[in-house]
Amino acid sequence: MENIPLTKAHENKLAEYGLENVPLQSCGCQRFAPGENVCQEGVSMPWILIVISGSAKVCRTTPDGKSLILCYYISSGLIGDIELMMRQKNATTTVKAITDLDCIAVNYPTCADELSVNLRFLNFLGGELAAKLSKSSDNYTLSALCSGEHRLCAYILQNSHKNVFSDILTDVSASVGMSYRHLFRILGKLCRDGILEKRESGYYILNNIELKRRSSF
Numbered sequence: 088m089e090n091i092p093l094t095k096a097h098e099n100k101l102a103e104y105g106l107e108n109v110p111l112q113s114c115g116c117q118r119f120a121p122g123e124n125v126c127q128e129g130v131s132m133p134w135i136l137i138v139i140s141g142s143a144k145v146c147r148t149t150p151d152g153k154s155l156i157l158c159y160y161i162s163s164g165l166i167g168d169i170e171l172m173m174r175q176k177n178a179t180t181t182v183k184a185i186t187d188l189d190c191i192a193v194n195y196p197t198c199a200d201e202l203s204v205n206l207r208f209l210n211f212l213g214g215e216l217a218a219k220l221s222k223s224s225d226n227y228t229l230s231a232l233c234s235g236e237h238r239l240c241a242y243i244l245q246n247s248h249k250n251v252f253s254d255i256l257t258d259v260s261a262s263v264g265m266s267y268r269h270l271f272r273i274l275g276k277l278c279r280d281g282i283l284e285k286r287e288s289g290y291y292i293l294n295n296i297e298l299k300r301r302s303s304f
Contacts, residue, residue: 088117088118088119089118089119089120090115091116091118091189093114093191094116097116100137101191104208105205105206105208106198109193109198109201113194113197116192117136117192118188119188121186121248122184123184125143125184125188125190126166126167126178126180126182127178128177128178128179128181129178131178132167132170132176134193134195135165135166135167135192136166136191137193138188140189141187141189142188143183143184143188144245145180145181145182146181146182146183147180153258155258155261156242156246156259167195168215169216171195171212172212235264235265236273239259239273239274243290243292251289252283252291253289254289256270274290277298281293281294282294282297282301
C-alpha cells in the first residue's frame with residue numbers, strides 16, 4: 088500500500104460525502120496494487136474508505152478455508168460502512184484490489200463524532216448499504232435461477248483485469264456454486280467456442296460481446 092498526499096480533488100470528493108469539516112490530518116489517500124489486501128477479515132480496520140478509482144473484490148472465508156467472492160466495488164463506493172454501522176472494530180470481510188485502487192481513508196477513531204451526526208454523510212451511507220442489499224439480491228437470483236455457464240461468464244466479466252481472468256479456480260468454483268470438474272468443463276467449452284483462450288497468465292477474453300451476452304439475464 089502506498090500513501091499519497093491529498094489533493095484538491097480528494098478534498099472535493101470528501102465534500103461530496105459531506106465530510107468537508109473532518110480534519111485533513113485524519114485523512115489520507117491510499118493506493119493499493121492489484122492483488123493487495125485493502126482490509127482483512129478479522130483484522131482491525133480503523134478507516135472508512137471512499138473509493139476513487141479502480142476495482143476490488145470482497146471475500147469471506149468459508150469454514151474449510153476457501154475464499155468465497157461476495158461482490159465487487161468498481162470505481163466508487165465505501166469500504167468499511169458495514170463495520171461502521173455495526174460498530175465492529177475488525178473487518179467482517181477481506182477486500183482485495185483487482186486493479187490499481189485509489190481510496191480516501193478517513194480515520195474513524197478521530198472522526199467518530201463527526202461521522203455519527205453528519206446527516207449528509209449518513210444519507211450517503213444509507214444509500215450505499217441499500218445498493219449493497221440490492222446487489223446481494225441480484226447475486227442470490229443469479230445463483231438460484233441461472234445456469235452454471237451464465238454464473239461463470241458473469242463472474243469472469245466482473246473479475247477480469249485487462250481482459251485476463253486468472254483467479255484460483257478452486258475459489259471460483261466455490262463462489263459460483265459448482266464443482267471444480269464442472270467449472271473446468273465450462274471453461275473448456277468457452278475456449279472451444281472462441282470466447283476464451285487458455286494462456287500461461289490465465290484465460291484471455293477473445294470475445295467480450297459474446298461473453299456479456301451469455302452472462303446477461
